[in-house]
Amino acid sequence: MISAVTRDAALAFLLRSLALASAGIICLICLFVARESWLALDSTGTVNPADTVGSVNADGEPFQLSNLVNDDGWNPDGQQFNLLPMIVGSLLATFGSALLAGPLGIGVAVFLNYYAPKKIGWAVRRLVEIMAGVPSVVYGLWGLSVLVPMIASLSPIEQGQSLLAGILILTFMTIPTVVVASDAAIQAVPANQIHAAAALGLGRRATVWSIVLPAARFGLVSAIILQFARAIGETMAVLMVCGNIVKMPNSIFAPIRTLTSNIALEMGYADNHHRSILFLSGLVGLVIVSVLMLAANTFSKTQRLST
Amino acid sequence: MKQKTNCDHHPSARWSKSSKVVVKFWLLLCPLIFAGLLVATGCSVGEFSGSTSKPSPGSEPSGRLTLTGSSTIAPLVQEIATRFEEEHSHVRVDVQTGGSSRGIRDAKKGVADIGMSSRDLKPKESRELNPTVIAWDGVAFVTHGDNPVTEISKEHLKQIYLGRIKNWSEIGGADERIIVSNRAAGRSELDLVCKFLEIEAGDIQADIIDGETQQSLKSVINNRKAISYTSIGAAQDAASRGEPLKLLSLNGVEASSASIESGKYPLARPLILTVRKRGLNAGQAKLVKAFLKFATDKGVADVATGLGFVPDQGTLMVAESK
Numbered sequence: 001m002i003s004a005v006t007r008d009a010a011l012a013f014l015l016r017s018l019a020l021a022s023a024g025i026i027c028l029i030c031l032f033v034a035r036e037s038w039l040a041l042d043s044t045g046t047v048n049p050a051d052t053v054g055s056v057n058a059d060g061e062p063f064q065l066s067n068l069v070n071d072d073g074w075n076p077d078g079q080q081f082n083l084l085p086m087i088v089g090s091l092l093a094t095f096g097s098a099l100l101a102g103p104l105g106i107g108v109a110v111f112l113n114y115y116a117p118k119k120i121g122w123a124v125r126r127l128v129e130i131m132a133g134v135p136s137v138v139y140g141l142w143g144l145s146v147l148v149p150m151i152a153s154l155s156p157i158e159q160g161q162s163l164l165a166g167i168l169i170l171t172f173m174t175i176p177t178v179v180v181a182s183d184a185a186i187q188a189v190p191a192n193q194i195h196a197a198a199a200l201g202l203g204r205r206a207t208v209w210s211i212v213l214p215a216a217r218f219g220l221v222s223a224i225i226l227q228f229a230r231a232i233g234e235t236m237a238v239l240m241v242c243g244n245i246v247k248m249p250n251s252i253f254a255p256i257r258t259l260t261s262n263i264a265l266e267m268g269y270a271d272n273h274h275r276s277i278l279f280l281s282g283l284v285g286l287v288i289v290s291v292l293m294l295a296a297n298t299f300s301k302t303q304r305l306s307t
Numbered sequence: 308m309k310q311k312t313n314c315d316h317h318p319s320a321r322w323s324k325s326s327k328v329v330v331k332f333w334l335l336l337c338p339l340i341f342a343g344l345l346v347a348t349g350c351s352v353g354e355f356s357g358s359t360s361k362p363s364p365g366s367e368p369s370g371r372l373t374l375t376g377s378s379t380i381a382p383l384v385q386e387i388a389t390r391f392e393e394e395h396s397h398v399r400v401d402v403q404t405g406g407s408s409r410g411i412r413d414a415k416k417g418v419a420d421i422g423m424s425s426r427d428l429k430p431k432e433s434r435e436l437n438p439t440v441i442a443w444d445g446v447a448f449v450t451h452g453d454n455p456v457t458e459i460s461k462e463h464l465k466q467i468y469l470g471r472i473k474n475w476s477e478i479g480g481a482d483e484r485i486i487v488s489n490r491a492a493g494r495s496e497l498d499l500v501c502k503f504l505e506i507e508a509g510d511i512q513a514d515i516i517d518g519e520t521q522q523s524l525k526s527v528i529n530n531r532k533a534i535s536y537t538s539i540g541a542a543q544d545a546a547s548r549g550e551p552l553k554l555l556s557l558n559g560v561e562a563s564s565a566s567i568e569s570g571k572y573p574l575a576r577p578l579i580l581t582v583r584k585r586g587l588n589a590g591q592a593k594l595v596k597a598f599l600k601f602a603t604d605k606g607v608a609d610v611a612t613g614l615g616f617v618p619d620q621g622t623l624m625v626a627e628s629k
Contacts, residue, residue, distance in 0.1 A: 075509035076492050144522075149529045158532055159486050161515050244491065244516035255515060265518045269406040269493025 030286065037280035040273060041065075063273070068284070074246040074257075076266065076274040083281050085248045087288065089256030092163060092249065093242070094232040097170035101231075102224045104171070105178025106213075112179075113186050114208055125183075132176035140240035143169045148241055155253040161243030164252045169241050170231045178227045185219020186212055218300055225296045232289055235260040259285045368597045369397030370590065376410015376423030377495065378519065379538050380578040383442060384423055386610045387602050394601075398594065407495045411436065414581045420595055422581040426495035436581040440619045441602045442611040445539040446496050446574045447562035449524070451531040452551030456480040459555045461573075465504045467534065470512030475532070488526045488535035489513035499576055500536055528552055539564060540615025568617045578616065 002010075040063065063079075071082035108128070112121050147168060148160030155162065189212050197207045213220070235258075243255025244265060257265075263278050270278055374384055381404045388400035407424040414422030415435055428438050448459060456479055466472040467485055476482040489511050490497040501508050515533070517523035523535045524545050539554070539562055546552045554562040557573060566572035580602060582595055601607065608618035 073509070078507070078509045080509070144525050145529065152530055157514075158484050158530075159514055160530065161526070239518065240522060243514065244518075245513060246516075257516070265491040265516070266493055268404075269408050269491070271408060271412060274492075 033279055033282050033286065037276055037283050039276035040280045068277075068280070074262075076270065076277075079273070081277050082246075083259070083284060085246050086257050086259045086262050086281070087284065088248060089163070089242070090232055090258040090260070090285070091288075093166040093170055093238065093256065093258060094228060096163070096167035096252075097174055097231045098224060098228050100167065100171040101174045101178050101227050105175045105223065105227070106182045106220055108175070108179045109182040109186055110208055110212070112183060114204055114212070128176045128179045131172075132180065136173060136234060136237045137240075139169055139173050140237035143237060143241040151253070156251075157253055159243070159253070159255070161241060161255050162253045163242065163249050163256045165241040165243075166238050166256065166258070167252075169237045170234060173234060173237060174227045174231050177230050178223050181223035181226050182216070182220050185216040185223060188219060189215045218304060221296070221300050225293065228292065228296075229289060232285070232292075233260060235264045239264055368395050368594045370399075370594050372398065372400045372421065372594060372598055373403070373419045374401065374410075374421045374423055374580075375403045375405055375413045375419040377407040377425040377578075378404040379425040379444060379495070379541075380423045380442075383578065383611055383614055383616060384580070384602070386614075387441075387607050388598075390607060390610075391598060391601050395597075400598070406493055408493055411581060414583055417583060417586055420582070420587070420591060421598070424495070424579045424581055426498055426576055426579075428579070428581065432581075435584055437584055438577075438579045438581050439599050439603060440577045440579055442578045442616040442618050443567050443575055444578055444616050445562065445564075445567045445572050446499055446536050446576065447539045447542050447554040448534060448536045448557060449527050449542050450534050450553050450555060451527055452546075452553050453531050454480060454553060457553070457556060458559060460558055461504065464557075465506060468500075468504060468511050468513075469506060483532045486515065486526075486530055486533040487511075487513045488515040488517055488523060488533055490523065490536070491516050491518050494518075495576065496536060496538070499574065503574055524550070524552065538615075539567065543615045564612075564615055564617050577619075 063081075067081055068083045071080040073080050073082050074085070108124070112124060116124060143165060147165055150160070151162060151165050152158060152160035155164075193211055193215060194207065197211045202211070238258050239261035242257065242261065244257040244261060245255040246257045246262075247254070249256050259281055263282055267275070267278050372388075374388070381402055385402045388402055392398055392400055402423075403419075407426050410419070410422035410424050411428070411432055412422075413419035415432070422436070424438075425444065428436060448464065450456060454475070456475060459478065463472060463478050467478075467487060468489070470487075472478060473485055474482060475485055490500075492508065497508055501511075515526050515535075517526055517535065520537050520541045523537045524542065527533045527535045528545075528550050542552060542554050543563065546554065556562060560566050560571045560573065562572065562574075567575045580599060582599070587595065603619065605618075611618040
């Protein structure tokens with residue numbers, strides 16, 4: 001018979017190695033992406049000045065990192081690699097969906113906990129779970145067949161594939177994330193605080209506004225962060241409804257291309273330098289997400305310390 | 308020892324019993340995760356060659372064939388491969404898609420035995436690769452079924468794609484904006500259309516960029532003002548299913564497989580299987596040869612016809628975009 005201590009140690013060891021393995025996988029993915037974008041980075045001449053394989057642009061100049069924001073546009077065949085419109089497109093679509101899905105999702109979570117009758121609450125929770133499980137390509141198909149024609153009839157440029165379509169699709173896709181996470185945050189509010197509010201004679205609205213939401217605010221912020229991460233990484237549905245034109249959008253009805261859908265659109269067809277730049281754009285996306293996550297974490301940490 | 312008895316009386320004793328099962332489960336899972344890790348990193352890093360079979364001494368071909376490339380030609384090749392496998396029970400044929408360029412690259416590098424391409428080889432590529440035409444397809448310009456325009460000329464198309472003609476009324480349609488749908492970089496349709504219209508891909512002023520064939524069809528079906536271009540086979544198929552889709556006549560020639568067959572349609576393209584000129588081992592070369600012979604045989608011509616393509620009978624003369 002193995003003693004409990006040994007069993008515990010074995011389990012701890014296993015859990016630790018599993019945690020390490022999953023962290024290791026992330027690191028390996030980062031390393032792999034970096035390795036694949038090396039050709040583009042290498043050809044900047046910073047690593048080996050003599051080596052600028054296949055990376056000379058139309059004017060005969062070697063590729064520089066600054067080309068990623070300074071080139072005239074995105075035209076891989078003409079060695080033009082401006083990522084800026086796609087970075088802006090990704091951020092606009094993501095922020096837009098966060099603005100809609102955040103309040104909506106938190107509202108649903110409040111409704112579930114404080115307003116919904118039991119049966120309806122149960123039904124809504126199951127519905128949200130189903131929504132979370134719908135594959136993104138299905139959202140995309142629905143968006144392309146229903147949402148896009150609807151927007152086309154409203155749009156001043158008479159076209160449905162647009163930033164707006166992307167924002168709406170991302171909103172529908174990420175609401176479940178917000179609901180589930182903020183539901184958990186609201187349920188974690190200590191019951192004695194609620195009881196105290198009831199004892200003081202506070203109504204439902206006052207309890208929610210001045211007790212529950214302030215107490216759960218860190219959980220709610222994490223819910224939005226999760227939403228953000230999910231939205232910025234979304235590829236397939238966005239690719240289907242956004243129009244994929246690489247251009248700075250001048251209105252919410254203008255088509256956009258996101259970083260992720262650019263990779264999905266062109267990776268299978270890209271070669272050498274172009275392929276490497278696509279990996280580099282993946283790395284750029286990774287950096288953007290990391291910076292945003294770090295900023296959000298530091299923000300909520302300083303907030304927590306100041307209270 | 309005391310600890311043990313302690314533990315047995317502890318409420319968590321039941322849990323620790325089931326934890327043994329959990330531990331066993333993880334013990335099983337751990338190697339799986341690590342194997343997955345290796346695959347995730349090693350597979351795409353290393354040269355993962357499909358041609359690993361050993362030729363058997365008999366005359367009957369056996370082994371494993373890997374084909375990668377164009378998604379236009381893949382359904383055709385898949386069907387042919389299924390029939391090939393039925394006739395040669397010792398052969399496994401793998402068909403993977405990823406675009407013509409990938410097919411050509413994989414064939415060149417030896418990652419695949421055969422590359423599938425829906426465009427002609429460039430001069431540089433044909434130095435290393437041998438092409439075999441197995442069928443012909445065309446690229447049709449398509450609009451919504453309600454659009455009154457039924458035919459279009461090369462010059463008009465050029466003006467539309469360069470953003471100089473912006474309204475359907477300028478070419479005999481309703482007074483509506485033209486929504487121009489283009490294809491993403493690297494698609495063979497884009498290359499073919501640019502070559503035909505004599506324009507640079509970078510100069511095209513599009514409102515929508517679509518990736519796959521079905522997406523470009525959707526763009527037109529869902530918007531009465533849109534124009535797009537796509538595989539004739541796929542467009543004919545969608546139109547026959549009752550989708551509101553119209554194939555425009557090009558320079559007065561109807562866009563149909565019949566026009567491709569007669570050689571009159573100007574935007575025809577070959578569906579090609581490419582093989583490395585050097586570097587295949589003897590057994591694999593034999594297998595590849597057998598497959599190519601099978602794919603160009605009259606016996607499988609019905610597969611191409613069924614998919615809206617025109618089977619290549621060797622005698623077919625197709626008007627290149629001259």
